[in-house]
Amino acid sequence: MVNIEELVESLAQDAAVVQPAPHPFALAAKWLAAAAAYIVLSLVFSGLRPGLMAELHEPWFLAEIILLGGILVATSLSAALLAFPDLHQKRRAAFAPVVILALFALTIIFSWHADNPPAPLPVHSYQCTVSIALFALLPAAWMFYGMRKFASTHYRLAGSIALLYAFSIGALWLRLHEQNDSLIHVIQWHYIPMIAFGALGLWLGKVMLKW
């Protein structure tokens, strides 16, 4: 191995003008804009669920949609911060998804209690998980591609947040597209898989984001 002085000299010889990475807020805004465009475009092609406007007057449904959007915003911001070695020195903001996910879980629990008598289960089941997963593939790919350009020192967490971002896009799209009032179905085939894929991101982050 070369000694430290030689290494420093050799690295200094490589010094050239370097364009600093964009601010994480700008990065998060870019990822959010991409997610919004993807959802809107997909809804244009796949269509909105019938009676969506009426459904949005239901407070629990509205809260669910708002918090799904909140998860999307929080995961975009968190992923952008986690892409930097020092979390851009905004450690608290990087853990924002924890708060939003807790609020989301509470909302779903209250919404479940309010669903009395329970809405009938739809005839399909795992197909929703498959749809969300397929829908999330593209956002997951652009997210990992984007994050690999940085230098995450929390690659497992970053991978998990990246997949949560992608799957929250899928879950939001399906909730706005599919006519389905059964909360049990939504929990079982939309949200539990979303969280499970987020956990899978811990492994994927290690594979994709280690540098």
Next chain:
Amino acid sequence: MADKSEHFEALMRQALDGDKRAYADLLQETARFLRPFLARHLNFSTEVDDVLQEILLSIHKARHTYDGNRPYKPWAYAIAKFRLQDHLRAHYADHLRYAVELSEVENDLQEPVTKSGMTYESISGEVEKLPPRQAEILRMMHQEGYTAKEVAEKVGMKESAVKVAAHRAYKILRKKLER
């Protein structure tokens, strides 16, 4: 203190603008403040040097993630901790992979080097082919007659580490002699 800290940020800004001298100064000073931090976590100075080189390379690779507007040291320390953890993880994984039960080692040390009553001299050729540290330990224990504790004092290792090294050497020797 604030001036010194701002000095790092200024150097990094110049480095990002392509100033080779400023970059060399920054890396030298970074190495200077990281060395004591690494020395607190690592046992050998060669290990400190190796990890320090890894860190400097990582700083070089990740320098685009620093914009020159926030404090430099937390950014550099984040990379340093990350590389140190990587190193320690690999180090302990190796230790676990080659871990042996101490009771197994103790049993071995009660026995002669080989069960067939061979003398050290008759297998000294094989001993010399062992990794240098293991060969040295066996030589001291079986040719010069030192105990594990005395060997540990002489070579600057812990007694348990000497016993483990001797145990590994016996295993290698047994395999070779049983062929």
